[in-house]
Structure formats: structure tokens, C-alpha cells
Amino acid sequence: MIRFLGQRLVTIPFVALGVVTILFFIFKAVPGDPAALAAGATATQAEIEATRVRLGLDQPLVVQYVNHVLGVFVGDFGYSTTFRGNPLPHILARVPATLELAGAAIALTILVGIPAGIAAASAHNRWPDVAISLTVIGLLAVPNFWIGMLLIAFLSVQWGLLPSFGNAGPLALVIPSLALAARLIALVARMTRGIVIEELRKDYVRTARAKGMRRGAILVRHVLRNVMIPTVTIIGLQTGYLLGGSVVIERLSAWPGIGDLLLTGVSNRDFALVQGITLVFVVGFLLINLIVEVLYRFINPRLRYA
Amino acid sequence: MPEAVAGRRRRRRRLSFNLYLWLGGGLLGLFVLLALFGPAIAPYDTAAQDLFALMQPPSAEHLLGTDNVGRDILSRIIVGTRYTLSIALVATLAAGLGGVALGAVAGYFGGLTDRIVTGFVDLLLTVPNLVLAIAIAAAVGASATGLTVAITASFIPPIARLMRARVIELKEEDFVSAAVTTGMSHTRILLRHVLPNASTVIVIEMSLNAGQAVLVGSALGFLGLGVQPPAPEWGAMLGASREFYAIAPHLVVAPGIAISLLVLAFNLTGDGLRDHFDPGIQR
Numbered sequence: 001m002i003r004f005l006g007q008r009l010v011t012i013p014f015v016a017l018g019v020v021t022i023l024f025f026i027f028k029a030v031p032g033d034p035a036a037l038a039a040g041a042t043a044t045q046a047e048i049e050a051t052r053v054r055l056g057l058d059q060p061l062v063v064q065y066v067n068h069v070l071g072v073f074v075g076d077f078g079y080s081t082t083f084r085g086n087p088l089p090h091i092l093a094r095v096p097a098t099l100e101l102a103g104a105a106i107a108l109t110i111l112v113g114i115p116a117g118i119a120a121a122s123a124h125n126r127w128p129d130v131a132i133s134l135t136v137i138g139l140l141a142v143p144n145f146w147i148g149m150l151l152i153a154f155l156s157v158q159w160g161l162l163p164s165f166g167n168a169g170p171l172a173l174v175i176p177s178l179a180l181a182a183r184l185i186a187l188v189a190r191m192t193r194g195i196v197i198e199e200l201r202k203d204y205v206r207t208a209r210a211k212g213m214r215r216g217a218i219l220v221r222h223v224l225r226n227v228m229i230p231t232v233t234i235i236g237l238q239t240g241y242l243l244g245g246s247v248v249i250e251r252l253s254a255w256p257g258i259g260d261l262l263l264t265g266v267s268n269r270d271f272a273l274v275q276g277i278t279l280v281f282v283v284g285f286l287l288i289n290l291i292v293e294v295l296y297r298f299i300n301p302r303l304r305y306a
Numbered sequence: 307m308p309e310a311v312a313g314r315r316r317r318r319r320r321l322s323f324n325l326y327l328w329l330g331g332g333l334l335g336l337f338v339l340l341a342l343f344g345p346a347i348a349p350y351d352t353a354a355q356d357l358f359a360l361m362q363p364p365s366a367e368h369l370l371g372t373d374n375v376g377r378d379i380l381s382r383i384i385v386g387t388r389y390t391l392s393i394a395l396v397a398t399l400a401a402g403l404g405g406v407a408l409g410a411v412a413g414y415f416g417g418l419t420d421r422i423v424t425g426f427v428d429l430l431l432t433v434p435n436l437v438l439a440i441a442i443a444a445a446v447g448a449s450a451t452g453l454t455v456a457i458t459a460s461f462i463p464p465i466a467r468l469m470r471a472r473v474i475e476l477k478e479e480d481f482v483s484a485a486v487t488t489g490m491s492h493t494r495i496l497l498r499h500v501l502p503n504a505s506t507v508i509v510i511e512m513s514l515n516a517g518q519a520v521l522v523g524s525a526l527g528f529l530g531l532g533v534q535p536p537a538p539e540w541g542a543m544l545g546a547s548r549e550f551y552a553i554a555p556h557l558v559v560a561p562g563i564a565i566s567l568l569v570l571a572f573n574l575t576g577d578g579l580r581d582h583f584d585p586g587i588q589r
Contacts, residue, residue, distance in 0.1 A: 018429040023441065030445045141570035143521050145528055146544065146562035149551060157552045244436030248525045252548075262437070263529060266444040274444050282432045 078272035098257030104177035117192025139186035148179030236292035327578025333571035350378035382538035405465025413473030435460035517572035
């Protein structure tokens, strides 16, 4: 396990290097003078030149690139025009809020998706199954931010049940995490339904029934175990969706995470901030995938010795 | 079971399987018509403001109501079809071409070429597609073109991976070795023998991607990073309604339904194609 973790952790800096490189050249190719942007709208030509020298923008491209990469690896993400300095502390301060949102969405996925799938499977081909299956098809087509808008329009504005934005208290988490989780709930419910229908036909279920075990107990003790691994797989595969989706949902609900900050960076044309947040998203993506693989080994003993 | 009966049964099975394909294809056809003839069908001019009819709820005059500057929402939805549909189609096709080319080259030649291409593709995969799209939109500016480039870039990796895996599988087939023995060129082998055998998986993946492209495109429009107002793009319409939907919820309903129906059309088509070509998979 330790060797496996070590191998995986070692690759992260290399991926980060690749992403930093691509972003550096994309943003260098953008028309416009970064020194003029950094110096501000009212700066004189002399001030712009001074800024250029101070930020090292007068150096050859290769030197700038090397300095940039070395900087990133010691935690210096460059000059952010929004924060007038290194954006890293400001980005890290926002990470917990995004994790909270993503965590709540994953919890909802498990708490709603699996029971919905089991309910559909238990009523195979009868109306609850049809209703749940149609809901799944619908949820996979609906934009998450639109679900959020509808929830805000009805649950909070019309009926006043929940706060519509900000992060005051756990109730404020309900609408954004529900909007973000909708797609994952649909995927997990569909997968659970398929597996449970298949498992219920197997011999061991018949044997357990013959021994007098209740249907519910069979589901919980035997069938549900087969659902855990694919659920983890789906959540792992959808990490990209979860992180990307959080950007839109955070903007919609004014949730103070890094996605919201990314959009602030875009509207300020603050490339250091955009680059830094993209990198944090990538590292987050890799870490979540690592956690998923570790979880696999816990849930599925066969993998531990493979 | 006699041959004829078995054949008929198989055919009937196939027809009932095609329900998704029929529904999805029908809906798509409808959207294509709206995209082509939108301005001719729309009851009002999409830019015509009626300042005496602001944020009117649906009525006989304005079937879906009017927006915050009194424009007819139904007309804007109809004409807006062409933005979303063309962005999704162009991005999906471009990503399909790019992904197929990269995947085919990587899988067919192997070795160092494969390592470089796979490394690049895996790198792109680690950036969440919406984040990549936002970063690119930030660099090239918010526009329909920027949006299309961004979506294309984010949809290349999955296609490239799929194509690479399929090519590696096909490379071992006898007909490929036979073609190599007869002295056929690599390009010709790839185009004539490998590509046709990989096309099914790719087409299915592409139609599912198109649905995702609509979602990503409208999310960017919503954030103000895609098609710019006053163009009646659905995501941008939702974005523009943000300040008003508390008092006029009907502003939110129609564009969202339009987006969902288009995504549904692509998803159903993809699922239908998958069932058609691969009936063994149970969902």
C-alpha cells in the first residue's frame, strides 16, 4: 500500500509541471501587455516599464518560464492583479468551502442514489421503477445550474424554505449541493438498479431466501456490497464533473469557494489567479482519484494482493 | 426454432430497441429545422423590445411571455437554437476528428509516439472540462469561437483514448497483418481497415459528447464567457435572467427546458445507437 501511494504521489509533480507549462504558453500567447495590466489603468509609461522589470517580464521567454516553474514549486504563483501579490494563500483559504460543497454532493449521491436504485429494482418493471428510470433520463439532460435556479426560485424565493445564497449555516448548503449532485444521483441510481436486478436473480439470493432470510436483510447484507465498488468508480470518474460543476454552482449561489474565485480571476483578466486555481483543481483531481483507488483496496480485498 | 421465426423475432427486438433512437432522432430533426428556419418561424423579431410589456407571464400574445426588456421569449428560444446546436455540432465533430487522429496515430505506431500522445492526452484529462473551457475562454476572450475551441479541446481526450484502445485491439487482427503483407501504406490501412471498424464506438461516444457539449456551452453562456448578449443563446438568456427571476420565474423556465430537450435528444440518440449496435449491453 505504501509503495503504491508513493508511486502515485511521485507522478503528481510531473502532471503539475505539464499543466503549468501548457497554461504558461497559452497565457503568453494572449494579446495584451501583462505589465500594463499589472501596473493598473492610470499608470504612466515609466511606471509600466518599472513594473515590467519588477515582475521579470523584460526577461527572455525561456528565463521567464524557468522562473515561473521554479516559483510554482516553492509556492509562488506569480503576481495576481486582484490580490496585488501571490494568490496562493487566498486560493487555499477558499479550498475548504469547495470541499464542503463537493463532500455534501457526494454524501447526497450515496444517500439518495443508492436507495432510489434499490427502490426501482425492487419494483422492476412496475410504476415506481418506470418513474425512477424516467427521472434518471431527465436528470442526465438537465443543466445543473438550471436545477439550482429552479430550486432557488421556488424553495427559497416563493416558499421561503431555504436560504438562496451565501454560506450561512448548513441549510445554505442544501440547494447548491443538490444542484451539483443531481447528475451523480442519476448515474448512481441507474447503476444500482442494474446491479440489484442482476444480483437478485442469482443463486445465493435464492439460497438465502430458502433459509428464511428476509428480502430486506438479503439486500443489505449481500446485494448492497456489490453496489459499493461501482459507486466509488462512478464518483471517481465524475470527479472532473464535480469540480467543474462546482464553478457554476458556486457562482449561482455565491458560495465562497475556489470556483467563484476562478470566475473573479477571469473577469479581472488576472492570469496568475486563473493559472493558480486551475493548478489547484488539477492537483485536487489527482488527489481525489488517489483516494478513490485507496478506497477500492479497502472495499475490494481482491485488489490488495494483485 | 425455424430460421424465419428467429429472424422475425430478432427484427422485432431491434425495432423496439430503436425507441430511443426514434425519439432522439426525431427531436434532433426538429431542432435542426428550428436552427435552419428559426427567423422565419419565430413570431416576433428577437431584438424587438416592447417597453410596455416587460416580464409578462405567458399569454396568447406571447406564448412563453416576455423578458426584462420586453422581448418575446418564444422567438428568442426558436432563433437561439442555431447557436447552441452549431456550437455543439462543430465542437463535437472537431473533437471527434482530433481525437480519432491522435488516438489512431498513438495506437497504431506505438512506442515513443504513443508515449508522447498518451502523456499529452492524460494531461488534458486531469483538467476538469469546464475549468479548461473557462481557462481557454479567459485567454481567447468570451465569444462563440472561443467557446467552440474550448469545448473541442476538452472533448478530444476521451475520444483519443477510446480510439487508441480500439486501434491497439484491431492491430492484432489478421486482416491488418494481411494488408501490411501486401505492402499497403500505413495511411491507407488506417483509413480503409482500421477506421471503419472503430467507427461505431466513436460515433456513439460522439453523440453522447454532443449532449455534454450543449451542457458545457450553456454553462459558459450562463457565466457570460460564451456567446454574448443580446444574441439569444439559451445559457446567456438564463444568465441575463438571474437578477429578475425572483419576481418573474417564467424567465427561467423556457431556456432551461430548451437546453434539456436538446441534451435529451443527443443522449437518447447515443443510447439508441449503443443499443442498436451492441444489444448485449444491459443498462
